[in-house]
Amino acid sequence: MMRKDIVPGDGAIAPDMPRPDALLLAGDRPALPLGPDGLDRYTRRDLRREEMVIAQRFHGGAMWPYAVAAFGCFAVWVAFFPLAVMGMLNLPLACVLSCIFATGGYVTSHEAMHSNIARPGERLRWLNEAVGAVSTIPIVFPFSMARLMHLEHHYHCNDPSKDPDYTDEAPNAIMAIYKTWYNRQPGGDGSIHHYKRILTEMGTPEARRALAETMVLQLVFMGVLFGMAWRGYAIEVALIWWLPRHIGLSYIRFFLSWAPHHPRQGKIGRYENTHVFKSRLGHVLSMGMQYHVIHHLYPGIPNHRTKPAYAAMRDILKARGVDVSPL
Amino acid sequence: MQSVVKQMFHWMPLVFGIGFIAPLIAQIMAVWQIGGPFGLSRIAVGLVIGVPWGWQTVIRGRWI
Incomplete structure (x- = not known):
């Protein structure tokens, strides 16, 4: 059954679809249902895949x-x-x-x-x-x-x-x-x-x-x-x-x-249980905790690689609603 | 066994007052060349401070 909140691409109107004027009345209603983070599930899935590919690069090492x-x-x-x-x-x-x-x-x-x-x-x-x-x-x-x-x-x-x-x-x-x-x-x-x-x-x-x-x-x-x-x-x-x-x-x-x-x-939540912060004592004296978000997302990434992992993942984290403005 | 261990740790601040605070005070007094008042030895001064301090910690649950 076709979902009422998806506009068909070819312009056809399915039997259970709302009439075009009804869609107009819906105003700014998004084509796909959005989660509390403002993202639809397909975007979330794609971001997660990108995130995991990046994380993979930073696991392990000496x-x-x-x-x-x-x-x-x-x-x-x-x-x-x-x-x-x-x-x-x-x-x-x-x-x-x-x-x-x-x-x-x-x-x-x-x-x-x-x-x-x-x-x-x-x-x-x-x-x-x-x-x-x-x-x-x-x-x-x-x-x-x-x-x-x-x-x-x-x-x-x-x-x-x-x-x-x-x-x-x-x-x-x-x-x-x-x-x-x-x-x-x-x-x-x-x-x-x-x-x-x-x-x-x-x-x-x-x-x-x-x-x-x-x-x-x-x-x-x-x-x-x-x-x-x-x-x-x-x-x-x-x-x-x-x-x-x-x-x-x-x-x-x-x-x-x-x-x-x-x-x-x-x-x-996965992206809100830690926060990114700028430490007055710097990276070493704060033991890399400024990038603790990376550790909670991927505990297998060693402490010394969380900083570069954060740099590589920053845009994705931002899209997921993490406040990346401090760093 | 569990209750014995619990009791031991319950009284630990008092033991700490005798076992660590008292000799620590005595050694600090010796380093600074301070003698005990009223003819008391340095370790006696340490015990006079350490025992009540540890005792009140057992009762209050806080060192300060």
């Missing part, structure tokens, strides 16, 4: 730098502890480097969460898992929990009840920074407290394992802090682990969660 960075930084950070005890460490410099390792570790771990270093069944899968495991130790956030929660974030992005990161939402940047600290308070319901509750509700073997590993890592962290502190190295362990962990967690929460997703409320 991922070994992530592994080198993860293991290199972890080794240097671990070496800080005996060097501090031996009095052979420049503590202010070690503190700055530890902050960088704690924060940057999430980036390398993030690639492992999406199996971008090696997928299940591939020869280097062990490397993917090892990179993930060592990267988030400085922030006392086990890879098993990080991966489960991050994938939940992708599945339910900006859903107030299902997105584990929704508790990072805040009305402005100052409040967002404050919330990164507030959510970590022992009685708070954000950050790792929220994650623990979600994992308990999930109740799967993976969730139970993540909870157990979280407990073990937190106890190891406390054990190292207390042990070193009572042996006279409280300042050292504070500057190598305790303070960098807090700075790293706040930085990660702000730049990887709040900044690319604000405002979260009601923004659950």
Whole structure:
């Protein structure tokens, strides 16, 4: 049956077609039904195909730098502890480097969460898992929990009840920074407290394992802090682990969660759950989060390729209703 | 087991006050060459600050 909202090309009037004067009365009514984004389904399909062709070009590539960075930084950070005890460490410099390792570790771990270093069944899968495991130790956030929660974030992005990161939402940047600290308070319901509750509700073997590993890592962290502190190295362990962990967690929460997703409320669509923004700290210090839209559309594109992928996809994103004006 | 772990983490701020804050204060006082008041040792000063601070965190759920 011919659809009433399609004007036949040859001018013939089908039996169930409205009369030409009725079409005129319809005024500016489009020939094809349009979605909320102002596009008809054929345009949407074509744009999606173009988008996927472009995305294909940016998947993969050399991922070994992530592994080198993860293991290199972890080794240097671990070496800080005996060097501090031996009095052979420049503590202010070690503190700055530890902050960088704690924060940057999430980036390398993030690639492992999406199996971008090696997928299940591939020869280097062990490397993917090892990179993930060592990267988030400085922030006392086990890879098993990080991966489960991050994938939940992708599945339910900006859903107030299902997105584990929704508790990072805040009305402005100052409040967002404050919330990164507030959510970590022992009685708070954000950050790792929220994650623990979600994992308990999930109740799967993976969730139970993540909870157990979280407990073990937190106890190891406390054990190292207390042990070193009572042996006279409280300042050292504070500057190598305790303070960098807090700075790293706040930085990660702000730049990887709040900044690319604000405002979260009601923004659950594929092209609206992140926003493009220009960072005052630049591309590297904001860890590529200005182009987070690319990551949510195609998590298989590694972090360092999201910027060129965005440049190649910008016109399509604009057509899909993404505000690309900042960049 | 689960309730034991929950209890342990519930009291963790107090343990943190004793295990980390107290020796940290004592070491900072030593670096700045500050002695304890009323004849108290530096670690005693650390405990006087760390224990109540951790205790109030257990009760209030916030360090500050």
